[in-house]
Amino acid sequence: MNKSKVNKAIQVALVEDDPNLRANLTTMLNGSSGFQCQAAYPDGLAALRGIPANRPDVVLMDINLPGMLGTDCVRELKELTPNLPVLMLTVYEDSEQIFKSLMSGATGYLLKRTSKEKLLEAIREVNAGGAPMSRQIARRVVQYFQKVNELPTDTRNASVVVNLTDREQEVLAALAKGYAYKEIADLLQISFETVRTHLRTIYEKLHVHSRTEAVLKYLGR
Amino acid sequence: MNKSKVNKAIQVALVEDDPNLRANLTTMLNGSSGFQCQAAYPDGLAALRGIPANRPDVVLMDINLPGMLGTDCVRELKELTPNLPVLMLTVYEDSEQIFKSLMSGATGYLLKRTSKEKLLEAIREVNAGGAPMSRQIARRVVQYFQKVNELPTDTRNASVVVNLTDREQEVLAALAKGYAYKEIADLLQISFETVRTHLRTIYEKLHVHSRTEAVLKYLGR
DNA sequence: CCGCGCCTAACCCGAATGTGGTATGGTTAA
């Protein structure tokens, strides 16, 4: 994988359009023992020109770059230097960007508000063959993983379920398995009436008026 | 999400067949500030009965359970309590198990030889919305991502329907669209009572006793 | 022609479900 020299500083290349942040990160990296900011590029094109030639150990890349999107830059980069690990940095937590990045070939994904210590640790980790992600992102990745691997025994529809509380989702899940109200009550160890109360709220939130309609929405039609 | 009380102990449910390990983990958890072992189940069935009712914050589950496999237990559990995070524990490191677990709905994956500190940290992390995994596992997941191209979905009805007459299939199709009996009657231009007669036959043929069960069978579960 | 399966239809009755109102205690965000 990565024949990095453990006894030398990890060579980091930075791709970040914001001059302030770029300078800060550069200073931070060079001020940290075991790390060296080998180069800092302001945009994707510059990165694509410089990185394959300079062969850093790790790339830190902003996801929002002017001109060329960070995700596209990663894709290009991965074709040129497939084993070079790339850590994406972003302020956004939205799954669209996360998945795009990962599918483009990013090795890890961090939020910009990640602390200095965690960032350095993540760089070490990715350099050691890991795939560092913030917890929110790891969770999303796992969820997505589960979704794309779903068996024909397909269940719940994420978009529908989003407004429901945990308990409501549990009740709906049981409903969608065909349980009668009293069975759901027994299953969740709550009263029959409470099940009915939850169901009323669920129906209201889903804009339906019957059990079957709710189940259909839950199953994504 | 999880409305867990940060200032209160994280309620952990344990599923582990080995009595020694179960006792050890229980003691360890209860002896650690911020954690409480709410319940310890020796097998999957006991867990499925107890967990949805007791609503722990996190489940620790052995992957090798007698009777019901841990992965199957997770799958069932995830259908009942979709947002309840489950950490899998295992001695096996092989990817087969890892992917099965994750695909079954496990939120994180730990090796049993994980240190006490790391285990507690992982529980905290999963409770905070993360998805703790060893670096090798995270990397595998990410790699998987990079080569996934999906074109899934939609399995319609199937062999369940072969015993049904044409008319019965029409009625069932309408039922599966969420129509009420009288709406079906109107749709097919037959009487309400005839609809009910058909439905009785359909239920009998499908061996079900409720509308929702019939629809689930029709949709291929 | 006769039986058999299918579509149609009706009646009864009890169980399950849908909808409205109301209330209490716990947790959380403002």
Place this chain on the structure above:
DNA sequence: TTAACCATACCACATTCGGGTTAGGCGCGG
């Protein structure tokens, strides 16, 4: 500390469903 939200719970009433039973009309194969 309010206000908002959540999970819990009960009451009441109307509607819908599930199951048992019976039965007339139709078409098809023996």
